[in-house]
Each structure stands twice: as C-alpha cells, then as structure tokens.
Amino acid sequence: MIDVHRLSILREVAKHGSFNRAAGALRFTPSAVSQQIAALERGLGVAVVERSTRGVRLTEPGRMLVEAADAIAAELSDAQERIDRLSSERSRLTVAAFASGGRALLPAALAAFAAEHPEVELTILEREPEDALPLVRAGQADLALAYHFDGLPPARPGDRSGLDWTPLVSDPLRVVLPRGHRLAGRERVALGELGGERWVLGCLKTVDLLRHYAALAGFELRVSCSATDYFFAQSLVSSGIGVALVPEIALTGAADLVALKVEPPSPSRFIGVATARRRGGTAGPYVERLIGLLRSGADGAGVPAAVETVGV
Numbered sequence: 001m002i003d004v005h006r007l008s009i010l011r012e013v014a015k016h017g018s019f020n021r022a023a024g025a026l027r028f029t030p031s032a033v034s035q036q037i038a039a040l041e042r043g044l045g046v047a048v049v050e051r052s053t054r055g056v057r058l059t060e061p062g063r064m065l066v067e068a069a070d071a072i073a074a075e076l077s078d079a080q081e082r083i084d085r086l087s088s089e090r091s092r093l094t095v096a097a098f099a100s101g102g103r104a105l106l107p108a109a110l111a112a113f114a115a116e117h118p119e120v121e122l123t124i125l126e127r128e129p130e131d132a133l134p135l136v137r138a139g140q141a142d143l144a145l146a147y148h149f150d151g152l153p154p155a156r157p158g159d160r161s162g163l164d165w166t167p168l169v170s171d172p173l174r175v176v177l178p179r180g181h182r183l184a185g186r187e188r189v190a191l192g193e194l195g196g197e198r199w200v201l202g203c204l205k206t207v208d209l210l211r212h213y214a215a216l217a218g219f220e221l222r223v224s225c226s227a228t229d230y231f232f233a234q235s236l237v238s239s240g241i242g243v244a245l246v247p248e249i250a251l252t253g254a255a256d257l258v259a260l261k262v263e264p265p266s267p268s269r270f271i272g273v274a275t276a277r278r279r280g281g282t283a284g285p286y287v288e289r290l291i292g293l294l295r296s297g298a299d300g301a302g303v304p305a306a307v308e309t310v311g312v
Contacts, residue, residue: 078139096132097145195219202233
C-alpha cells in the first residue's frame with residue numbers, strides 16, 4: 001500500500017522542484033526527504049522523480065501520484081472543514097468571488113439567502129478564478145463565483161479538477177469609447193475598425209484574448225495601459241488614453257462613455273459557479289440554495305440600468 005505520508009513529501013518535492021527546498025518547507029533534512037522518496041520508489045518498483053544537478057523532475061508515475069496526493073489533501077481538508085463546522089455553534093458558508101461578477105450578482109442573492117438562513121455566517125473572499133478554484137478544491141471555500149473566456153469551462157464532467165461547474169450567464173465584451181469618438185454614434189463596431197487605436201486593458205488576462213481577436217481582424221494590438229480593474233480602465237478611456245474591451249456587467253455607465261456591441265466574431269466571458277465535486281456535510285444544502293439564488297438572479301441579469309449600451 002502507498003504510504004500517504006510519503007505521498008505528502010513527494011507533493012512538496014514536486015511543488016518546490018528540489019529535495020533541499022522541499023526539506024526546508026517540511027523542516028526535514030534533505031537526506032530525510034531523499035530517503036522517503038527512495039522508500040516510496042522501492043515500494044512501487046518504479047522511479048517517481050528524475051534527479052539531476054539542476055533539481056528533480058517528476059516521472060509519469062510521479063505525476064500520477066502527485067495528482068492523487070492533491071486529491072487526498074483536498075479530501076482531508078474538506079473533512080476537517082466539515083468537522084469544524086459540526087463543532088461550531090453556527091453554520092458557515094464561504095464564497096470566493098471575482099470583483100465585477102460579485103458586484104453584479106452576489107448582493108441580491110446574498111441578501112435573499114441571509115433572510116432565509118440567518119443562522120448561517122457568511123464569509124466573502126474577493127479572489128480571481130485562478131485563486132478561487134484552488135480554495136474550493138482545498139475546502140477553504142464552499143463555492144466560487146468564477147469565469148472563463150472563450151473555450152472550455154474550468155471544470156467538466158469526468159475530468160480531474162475535482163470540481164463541478166454550474167453556468168450562470170454569458171457576459172459579452174463591449175468596446176468602450178469616449179462619447180466624442182468618431183465611432184461613438186454607431187450601434188455596433190467591427191474590431192478591425194479600431195486597428196489604429198491604443199487599448200486600455202482592464203484585466204491582464206484579456207490581453208491574449210484581445211490579441212487573438214485583433215489577429216482575426218487583421219491588426220496588431222497596441223496597448224497603452226495594462227490595468228487590473230475594469231472601472232479604472234474605463235476612467236482612463238474617459239481621459240482619452242485609449243479604448244477598452246469591457247465585460248457588460250462591469251460597465252460603469254459614465255456619462256462621457258459609450259459601449260458598443262462587437263460584430264462577430266465577438267468575444268465573451270462566461271460566468272458560473274464552481275463547487276467541490278464531493279461536497280456534502282452541513283454546508284451542502286446551503287450551497288445548493290445559494291446556487292439557486294444566483295441562477296435566479298443571473299436569469300434576470302443584464303447591463304445595470306445606469307449604463308448606456310448602444311445597440312442593445
């Protein structure tokens with residue numbers, strides 16, 4: 001049988017890329033780490049790491065074991081979380097959410113949930129999907145309001161993510177222009193018509209997406225500013241720094257801006273809820289109820305009334 005303790009040591013070796021750094025994290029000696037990995041390999045009859053002067057690298061069996069170790073760690077963390085909840089006086093629900101989606105979708109759902117379940121203590125963590133999803137896998141959040149751009153969602157049936165994905169709403173990206181821009185009076189715009197513009201990024205993750213659509217439209221992307229906040233990006237557009245591509249629910253409705261639909265092919269963001277595949281315990285019914293409220297809210301979600309979106 002595979003020793004779970006040795007699996008956890010292999011997990012640290014994979015994380016840090018060397019016996020020495022893993023030993024420091026575990027507060028072991030490098031020799032002790034090396035001996036534990038060697039014992040694991042003897043028991044399995046195969047090598048789990050390739051050793052070199054530059055560090056260590058996982059073999060294919062090693063990668064399989066680390067995936068198993070990640071799943072075991074997540075299950076143990078989830079079990080500890082459920083035990084902690086059973087021993088506490090109040091039920092708890094932890095939600096990780098990205099800023100613009102949380103701003104648009106969470107308040108109404110949380111207000112309704114709190115009215116129905118005053119016994120539940122709610123904790124909201126502002127996290128981007130790349131940080132939120134690991135929290136759900138580790139049992140440190142019960143669900144994550146997350147998104148992905150064009151392509152596959154972050155969790156699919158039968159994959160090894162350990163997560164389930166509940167889609168909520170498509171959030172199309174709009175071109176945001178100053179009201180005095182030459183194209184501001186249009187109902188919609190093709191990205192190729194903006195080939196000479198400088199762009200303001202409201203999210204660093206959109207650069208690859210925008211570069212892809214710029215290539216399809218036949219122009220090379222020129223970025224004047226890379227921000228990490230769509231609201232800040234729109235204030236820069238107001239100042240004439242450039243134009244921006246902004247998800248519909250993140251539009252501010254500033255009086256000196258207009259938001260235009262994009263002619264196909266048009267990019268979009270897809271918002272959903274990620275939950276642990278084997279969720280249960282005292283939080284299970286609360287998770288299901290909050291997802292139901294989020295879905296109900298998303299069904300009626302649209303651009304905030306204050307936002308002028310041309311062509312809607």
